[in-house]
Amino acid sequence: MTAQRTLATAGRVLLQIGHDPRTIALLLVVPSLLIGLVAWIFDETEVFADIGPAMLALFPFIVMFLVTSISTLRERRSGTLERLLSMPLGKGDFILGYTLAFGLLAIVQTAIAGTYAIWVCGLEIEGSMVLLFVVAIADALLGTALGLLASAFARTEFQVVQFMPVLVFPQILLGGIFLARDRLPEVLETIGDWLPLSHAIDALTAVATGSEDADWVWLRILFIVCWIVGAIIVGSLTLRRRTP
Amino acid sequence: MMNNVIETRGLTVRRGRTTVLDRLDLDVPTGAIVGLLGPSGSGKTTLMRAIVGMQITRGGTVTVLGRPAGSRALRHRVGYMTQQASIYDDLTVEQNLRYFARIVGAPAADAARVIERTGLTGQTRQLARTLSGGQANRVSLAAAMLGTPDLLILDEPTVGLDPVLRADLWDIFRRLVDDGATILVSSHVMDEATRCDRLLLMRDGSIIADTTPPDLLAATGAETAEDAFLTIIERDRAGGHHLLGEVTNGAANHRRPSRRRGRRRSSSSGRERSAGRDGGTR
Numbered sequence: 001m002t003a004q005r006t007l008a009t010a011g012r013v014l015l016q017i018g019h020d021p022r023t024i025a026l027l028l029v030v031p032s033l034l035i036g037l038v039a040w041i042f043d044e045t046e047v048f049a050d051i052g053p054a055m056l057a058l059f060p061f062i063v064m065f066l067v068t069s070i071s072t073l074r075e076r077r078s079g080t081l082e083r084l085l086s087m088p089l090g091k092g093d094f095i096l097g098y099t100l101a102f103g104l105l106a107i108v109q110t111a112i113a114g115t116y117a118i119w120v121c122g123l124e125i126e127g128s129m130v131l132l133f134v135v136a137i138a139d140a141l142l143g144t145a146l147g148l149l150a151s152a153f154a155r156t157e158f159q160v161v162q163f164m165p166v167l168v169f170p171q172i173l174l175g176g177i178f179l180a181r182d183r184l185p186e187v188l189e190t191i192g193d194w195l196p197l198s199h200a201i202d203a204l205t206a207v208a209t210g211s212e213d214a215d216w217v218w219l220r221i222l223f224i225v226c227w228i229v230g231a232i233i234v235g236s237l238t239l240r241r242r243t244p
Numbered sequence: 245m246m247n248n249v250i251e252t253r254g255l256t257v258r259r260g261r262t263t264v265l266d267r268l269d270l271d272v273p274t275g276a277i278v279g280l281l282g283p284s285g286s287g288k289t290t291l292m293r294a295i296v297g298m299q300i301t302r303g304g305t306v307t308v309l310g311r312p313a314g315s316r317a318l319r320h321r322v323g324y325m326t327q328q329a330s331i332y333d334d335l336t337v338e339q340n341l342r343y344f345a346r347i348v349g350a351p352a353a354d355a356a357r358v359i360e361r362t363g364l365t366g367q368t369r370q371l372a373r374t375l376s377g378g379q380a381n382r383v384s385l386a387a388a389m390l391g392t393p394d395l396l397i398l399d400e401p402t403v404g405l406d407p408v409l410r411a412d413l414w415d416i417f418r419r420l421v422d423d424g425a426t427i428l429v430s431s432h433v434m435d436e437a438t439r440c441d442r443l444l445l446m447r448d449g450s451i452i453a454d455t456t457p458p459d460l461l462a463a464t465g466a467e468t469a470e471d472a473f474l475t476i477i478e479r480d481r482a483g484g485h486h487l488l489g490e491v492t493n494g495a496a497n498h499r500r501p502s503r504r505r506g507r508r509r510s511s512s513s514g515r516e517r518s519a520g521r522d523g524g525t526r
Binding site: 011 | 316330335
């Protein structure tokens with residue numbers, strides 16, 4: 001694994017997306033539009049103030065999961081991954097290259113969605129703005145890392161899209177958006193407590209309401225980062241130079 | 245020992261219950277275009293993937309440039325062109341090759357060199373998606389040529405191309421060999437056999453002849469390579485393996501003792517096909 005090959009791979013992924021303006025537009029605008037829609041739905045209530053931060057966790061996470069899993073699956077299917085693995089490319093170069101490229105997009109996407117939620121939709125943030133963006137970016141990176149992992153277990157585009165309900169929906173259901181986690185049945189509460197998206201939602205809500213201090217939020221970020229690192233390691237283990 | 249770029253001994257590959265390669269012994273000499281010919285499904289791609297080190301093998305050894313296939317050091321020295329054009333659709337020709345050049349560790353100028361060599365100068369800034377099949381194929385070949393590898397493994401590079409393009413590609417191969425490379429190229433277009441220095445004919449996971457184009461025609465009395473190949477397959481099928489003695493030259497001699505070894509093993513596994521053929525050898 002070398003920095004040169006990792007950066008070359010990240011640059012190449014960004015170049016590919018650069019040739020696809022529609023994907024860029026969707027990537028950058030869709031989360032903001034959805035957040036705007038949620039804000040509009042609850043226009044005459046106080047609900048958006050409660051779930052707005054969670055939306056900031058949700059939509060970038062889902063979008064990054066989809067984009068990453070499909071583009072790495074394409075690489076597996078087009079034969080380019082096999083070509084790369086016959087070359088002196090480390091598996092880490094490949095995975096980290098993708099993480100870097102999509103991580104960069106995630107940062108831009110989150111900046112846009114966050115700005116939109118605060119200044120256009122009127123989401124009130126009591127806590128630190130910086131912390132809000134750190135959590136949101138970690139959350140989008142989590143989507144990228146899980147997307148990389150999912151593509152390893154999918155052979156077709158149909159399968160990879162099906163992985164979204166499998167890996168993403170339970171996290172949304174158990175994340176405490178629909179019902180606070182401490183009111184869930186005990187088993188589900190425990191499962192929810194170990195899922196990374198729950199912590200992203202908790203952390204964003206805490207920053208928005210100013211209910212917890214910075215250390216508490218950083219602990220949540222650390223938990224999410226552990227999941228990201230774990231998913232990346234398992235993902236690179238699933239890359240095999242020798243196949244049947 | 246460096247006379248041979250590739251040596252396989254007893255190479256066996258199984259996929260599920262089918263044996264794709266069956267105790268295959270093979271020597272590929274340096275500085276030649278070696279054609280790997282055979283009907284589809286005969287195991288050509290599997291053999292090539294084993295040589296590149298991307299194939300899980302069941303037994304035997306594959307030595308490439310004096311090292312076990314797939315060694316880290318070989319990844320700079322072996323260029324592999326897969327059957328489908330393995331390039332990025334949504335990058336230009338130049339962007340594709342620049343990226344692969346950085347991965348191989350070749351200087352940036354190398355991308356321009358292989359573009360020129362494969363006659364893609366006019367398409368440099370074109371998106372790969374908009375290329376014709378032949379052009380996309382040549383980009384894939386150009387990527388395999390990056391870093392001037394000592395050995396090029398080309399899997400059906402001419403499939404689906406018109407005769408003019410095919411002739412162009414064979415000219416490129418010849419120039420690469422003149423520059424000191426060795427090429428193992430597979431094809432199921434038998435007419436291309438005459439352009440090779442050496443021929444390996446494959447059928448059902450075994451090399452059934454190791455010969456040269458003139459010897460092949462002389463031994464079978466056929467007019468064209470295609471007829472010659474059909475003749476050999478007929479003889480092989482009929483179990484008349486001894487007839488191949490006239491076709492194969494010295495390089496194939498090492499193959500026979502191993503067949504006898506194989507027969508002992510196969511008697512226990514009850515593989516009728518190889519047992520029947522060995523009967524013919526006796």
